[in-house]
Amino acid sequence: xxxxELSQLLLEKLNLLQSPVVKINSLDFAQENQLDHQKVVGAxxxxxxxxxxxxxxxxxxxxxxxxxxxxxxxxNGSHEFRVWSTIPxxxxxxxxxxMKSIPDxxxxxxxxxxxxxxxxxxxxxxxxxxxxxxxxxNVKDEIRVLLKLVQSGAATKLNDAQRNDLKxxxxxxxxxxxxxxxxxxxxxxxxxEKPETDLNAEMxxxxxxxxxxxxxxxFNALGIAPDRGHLHPxxxxxxxFRQIFLEMGFEEMATNNYVESSFWCFDTLFVPQKHPAxxxxxxxxxxxxxxxxxVPYDYMERVRAVHETGGDCGSIGxxxxxxxxxxxxxxxxxxxxxxxxxxxxKAAQQYQNSGSKKFRPIKLFSIDRVxxxxxxxxxxxxxxxxxxxxxxxxxxxxxxxxxxxxAFFEKLGxxxxxxxxxxxxxxxxxxxxxxxxxxxxKWVEIGNSGLFRPxxxxxxxxxxxxxxxGWGLSLERPTMIKYGISNIRDLVGHKIDLQMVxxxxxxxxxxxxxxxxxxxxxLSS
Ligand code: FB9
Numbered sequence: 001x002x003x004x005e006l007s008q009l010l011l012e013k014l015n016l017l018q019s020p021v022v023k024i025n026s027l028d029f030a031q032e033n034q035l036d037h038q039k040v041v042g043a044x045x046x047x048x049x050x051x052x053x054x055x056x057x058x059x060x061x062x063x064x065x066x067x068x069x070x071x072x073x074x075x076n077g078s079h080e081f082r083v084w085s086t087i088p089x090x091x092x093x094x095x096x097x098x099m100k101s102i103p104d105x106x107x108x109x110x111x112x113x114x115x116x117x118x119x120x121x122x123x124x125x126x127x128x129x130x131x132x133x134x135x136x137x138n139v140k141d142e143i144r145v146l147l148k149l150v151q152s153g154a155a156t157k158l159n160d161a162q163r164n165d166l167k168x169x170x171x172x173x174x175x176x177x178x179x180x181x182x183x184x185x186x187x188x189x190x191x192x193e194k195p196e197t198d199l200n201a202e203m204x205x206x207x208x209x210x211x212x213x214x215x216x217x218x219f220n221a222l223g224i225a226p227d228r229g230h231l232h233p234x235x236x237x238x239x240x241f242r243q244i245f246l247e248m249g250f251e252e253m254a255t256n257n258y259v260e261s262s263f264w265c266f267d268t269l270f271v272p273q274k275h276p277a278x279x280x281x282x283x284x285x286x287x288x289x290x291x292x293x294x295v296p297y298d299y300m301e302r303v304r305a306v307h308e309t310g311g312d313c314g315s316i317g318x319x320x321x322x323x324x325x326x327x328x329x330x331x332x333x334x335x336x337x338x339x340x341x342x343x344x345x346k347a348a349q350q351y352q353n354s355g356s357k358k359f360r361p362i363k364l365f366s367i368d369r370v371x372x373x374x375x376x377x378x379x380x381x382x383x384x385x386x387x388x389x390x391x392x393x394x395x396x397x398x399x400x401x402x403x404x405x406x407a408f409f410e411k412l413g414x415x416x417x418x419x420x421x422x423x424x425x426x427x428x429x430x431x432x433x434x435x436x437x438x439x440x441x442k443w444v445e446i447g448n449s450g451l452f453r454p455x456x457x458x459x460x461x462x463x464x465x466x467x468x469x470g471w472g473l474s475l476e477r478p479t480m481i482k483y484g485i486s487n488i489r490d491l492v493g494h495k496i497d498l499q500m501v502x503x504x505x506x507x508x509x510x511x512x513x514x515x516x517x518x519x520x521x522x523l524s525s
Pocket of ligand 1: 337386387388414424427444445446447448449450469470471472473474475477478479481482
């Protein structure tokens with residue numbers, strides 16, 4: 001029966017009812033017409049949406065139905081009756097045999113106890129062996145009778161004690177059913193005229209709108225979500241990080257140049273020209289334009305000097321022959337620290353060219369793509385987004401670096417971080433940072449940091465007492481952890497499921513309660 005026909009039948013039944021009780025209960029209506037109650041509820045709801053055709057209010061009705069065990073008893077008789085009837089009419093049986101003769105040991109155990117308490121049987125141990133005998137020549141399986149009543153929907157015939165006893169024995173259970181009492185509405189009629197949902201020109205022209213019924217405007221209805229753009233989770237997390245840096249008074253560096261010269265990507269950062277990070281299998285070199293024309297000459301010579309001999313910053317350098325050709329090679333930047341080097345050099349220039357020789361402290365950040373020709377795996381692609389913070393000021397110390405990174409990660413909800421010494425060609429001392437991740441149940445490496453080397457800062461022309469601290473992390477890792485994504489290919493790349501982008505929740509890097517970390521747990525990257 002279609003919903004339309006079902007609604008029609010309901011209206012006709014309602015129409016036929018004579019007062020005083022002009023009411024149809026959806027559950028009774030479903031049972032009487034062998035209909036699925038949910039379909040009846042559906043019809044009631046759609047009739048309700050047609051205005052004052054009907055009035056329906058939800059009611060709760062309780063009824064009892066048999067549990068599985070109750071069903072078995074109706075089938076096979078109550079446990080106690082089965083025990084009684086297993087005992088030979090005029091004899092006795094060994095208790096253990098009796099128990100064994102009833103397949104379900106649970107039934108045997110419960111039945112025996114109940115038959116004993118009903119004084120239907122007796123247990124005689126006088127012969128040393130427990131013998132069971134009938135104590136009643138015939139018994140009435142009351143329970144079975146009651147359960148049959150419940151099964152036939154006549155649970156009301158049982159008195160409270162009987163019902164509670166069956167409930168206590170988990171043979172029946174009470175079902176609370178929601179149904180609808182349907183009454184004729186103030187605008188009741190048996191013809192379902194689909195109300196108009198729109199007033200159109202023709203109705204106005206012909207005046208037919210006067211006789212039409214119009215569907216109520218449901219001002220709470222959510223409009224159709226307009227097709228709109230969706231921010232990729234990475235961009236949402238990126239925006240959160242940007243806000244954190246801006247809150248901390250950092251300025252954003254311009255990072256809109258993926259191509260860098262080896263000069264800014266490596267040499268200014270005191271990364272020796274033979275450093276493995278500069279190998280082809282780690283860095284993408286450009287074939288066209290292969291070479292960078294504009295390298296600031298004087299500065300370049302100072303960089304050459306610091307690589308070859310340490311220049312004038314109390315270093316011995318790397319004692320190798322530094323090649324200009326190498327420094328001019330264009331690469332896809334492997335880190336945004338290249339941009340930091342540019343910015344620091346620019347600040348040094350401003351300082352050098354400023355009459356006042358006043359150096360204004362610097363707080364800069366960058367979040368953008370960097371490229372590494374790495375072996376691809378579940379967490380590594382040939383590119384990632386690096387987040388970097390740099391602070392240049394007088395007499396900055398390792399303590400400032402630890403304090404700054406602590407403050408930064410606090411805003412991410414990461415409270416106590418651990419520092420582990422590490423090595424970077426451009427910072428000394430350098431530290432990896434770890435935080436205990438309760439979800440993963442382990443220490444997670446959350447970034448890298450250090451104090452930039454004088455071999456990097458001095459050739460730029462920064463004042464002697466200016467120190468520069470820096471730290472970095474990736475954008476992908478926190479985003480994967482935040483959105484519970486374990487494989488980087490589900491986050492970025494042509495294979496991702498766009499639903500993940502359309503449906504991902506807003507990103508709030510809210511501070512979360514840091515769980516106690518187990519003492520002595522080892523730091524793992
Ligand atoms: O992001 C990383 N881990 C991380 C960060 C946040 C996070 O958030 C969770 C919500 C709590 C979870 C994890 N890492 C840095 C650590 C590791 O994943 C590491 O294996 C991979 N690293 C990348 C480089 O891989 C070759 C992450 C990337 C990285 C590493 C170093 C820097 C930047 C990014 C740096 C730097 C630096 C150092 C000194 C001065 C200036 C910049």
